[in-house]
Amino acid sequence: MTANPTRVLVLNSGSSSVKYQLLDMADGARLAVGLVERIGEETSRLAHTPLATGGAKRETEAPIADHEAALKAVARELAADGLGLDSPELAAIGHRVVHGGQKFTAPTVITDEVVAEIERLIPVAPLHNPANITGIRTAQALRPDLPQVAVFDTAFHTTMPESAARYAIDVETADAHRIRRYGFHGTSHAYVSRETAKLLGKDPSEVNVIVLHLGNGASASAVRGGRCVDTSMGLTPLEGLVMGTRSGDIDPAVIFHLARNGGMSIDEIDSLLNKKSGLIGLCGDNDMREIRRRIDEGDERAALAFDVYVHRLKKYIGAYYAVLGKVDAVAFTAGVGENAAPVREAAVAGLEELGLAVDAGLNAVRADEPRLISPEYARVAVAVVPTDEELEIATQAYALVSA
Ligand code: AMP
Secondary structure, eight states, X not given: OOSSXXXXXXXXXXXXXXXXXEEETTTTEEEEEEEEESTTSTTOEEXXXXXXXXXXXXXXXXXXXXXXXXXXXXXXXXXXXXXXXXXXXXXEEEEEESOOTTTOOSOEEOOXXXXXXXXXXXXXXXXXXXXXXXXXXXXXXXXXXXXXXXXXXXXXXXXXXXXXXOOSSOHHHHHHTTOSOOOSOHHHHHHHHHHHHHHTTSOGGGOXXXXXXXXXXXXXXXXXXXXXXXXXXXXXXXXXXXXXXXXXXXXXXXXXXXXXXXXXXXXHHXXXXXXXXXXXXXXXXXXXXXXXXXXXXXXXXXXHHHHHHHHHHHHHHHHXXXXXXXXXXXXEEHHHHHHOHHHHHHHHTTOGGGTOXXXXXXXXXXXXXXXXXXXXXXXXXXXXXXXXXXXXXXXXXXXXXXX
């Protein structure tokens, strides 16, 4: 029996996928990473990389019927490297749970009551919470003795004041249907805002940070002294920035118009705004690399998509600057934020009066480390801070079970 188990398995269960990482919290080392995709289809695929042994990535394609079969396949892969789920060194399983509503403000050890509450939140997270619950139930069946911890995407945003969290609609109607702004990507915003403070040599309580999480999904947050005071996603991840396939902010009357005059059903409009809008709706591509390539070739649709994307981003930087009053840093993160120098440059261009500038040389540098890209003279630091949601989930889960 190992005296102090230090490993945490992080599970991110989607509707047809499971992403996982095994971390050792003694030193933060990643022991294994992997992904099961297309669960329930003929062409399911499992990709597993045993980092602990330095082994090569193993990929298998075979039908995987459901999440239980997926997790068992993951367990087999881990066991093949001596990292099996039965290991006494495993301290906890940390689950990414998308929607924790107002109730879950911190990571939580999962009990039946916790699962019941996550279930009660399904109406506001119909795509995500059911998959998260399936992942939890399956992991519990495999290791019933092990603490399972839920780390909520919404938790970091529960510190938002009512003035930011409330929609200006009838209060009784809103409350009856739990309609308010919850925000998402919370583990990333928490991690990146803390890492940004560290980069500035300050405690999180001493700095105000605007975090721009720009992945395929994208959100901004205003973080004052380590606490979130506003964020761009709302009741669902549809609100806010222009994303890979989501529209972000639109006039809600667009929906009435499409239903009344466009003959579209609610499901069709839902799909339009979540899956066929944003960058892909504007130019047919949602990958910023491809969009930049097309712009370089003179493609006008791609240029329009880029401009709409950046315009919205700039509006949120301005809005959160005003919300915070004083800003110490703007931090770019996730796939686009970490890699797309032209997006960073364009988002900050013309904001010198706000103390914001980007140094072209520093912005062009590629690195995996957090780094500053603003010139020495700039009043506000502009940073690129790679996010690490799995490490954050493992850190939070481990802190809870080892306390
Ligand atoms: P994420 O959701 O954080 O994994 O981000 C995925 C997105 O990041 C992709 O859809 C691309 O738009 C973007 N991305 C990834 N790598 C690059 C890169 N090297 N340059 C520009 N954009 C990138």
